[in-house]
Amino acid sequence: MHVSGTGSEPGPTGESGVDHDFQEFLALERELAVFLRRARANSGEMAREVHPELEPAAYGLLVRLEECGAQRATDLAVYFGVGKATMSRQLRALEELGLVDREPDPADGRASLIRLTDEGTSRFRAVRKARRDRYVQKLADWDRAEVAELARLLHQLNTRAEENP
Numbered sequence: 001m002h003v004s005g006t007g008s009e010p011g012p013t014g015e016s017g018v019d020h021d022f023q024e025f026l027a028l029e030r031e032l033a034v035f036l037r038r039a040r041a042n043s044g045e046m047a048r049e050v051h052p053e054l055e056p057a058a059y060g061l062l063v064r065l066e067e068c069g070a071q072r073a074t075d076l077a078v079y080f081g082v083g084k085a086t087m088s089r090q091l092r093a094l095e096e097l098g099l100v101d102r103e104p105d106p107a108d109g110r111a112s113l114i115r116l117t118d119e120g121t122s123r124f125r126a127v128r129k130a131r132r133d134r135y136v137q138k139l140a141d142w143d144r145a146e147v148a149e150l151a152r153l154l155h156q157l158n159t160r161a162e163e164n165p
Contacts, residue, residue: 042131049127051097058090062116062124065100070113072105099123
């Protein structure tokens with residue numbers, strides 16, 4: 001017996017070859033693809049707003065450092081799933097722009113911690129406020145409970161993705 005949506009066997013497909021038992025997942029995939037495309041473009045815009053020479057990928061480093069404080073480069077590389085060489089290159093670029101600096105790690109004198117500079121913090125917070133203001137404007141006709149529910153569901157999706165890559 002086939003139970004709809006279990007994935008145990010193929011479901012009925014229409015002329016387009018789409019499995020109708022999984023329409024909600026196909027819709028989710030489509031909407032996430034659009035969302036991610038826009039998020040990548042938005043990340044590039046925000047990076048340029050922080051500094052015209054900032055690479056879009058480096059913007060996420062600023063987010064992480066603002067949220068978590070000073071971090072080792074190796075920890076940042078693990079968090080973002082990139083190699084040490086890639087992380088070193090991105091951090092070097094951020095240092096050259098004056099957005100981050102290094103300080104000795106009190107737990108290990110051989111290591112250093114990367115932290116936002118005052119300039120980096122100031123620029124990042126200004127861009128983050130502008131972004132938040134855009135969300136407030138775009139979602140002005142949403143009930144605050146709907147915004148909270150969207151945030152909760154996205155958090156749940158992100159948590160599951162991190163637990164089961």
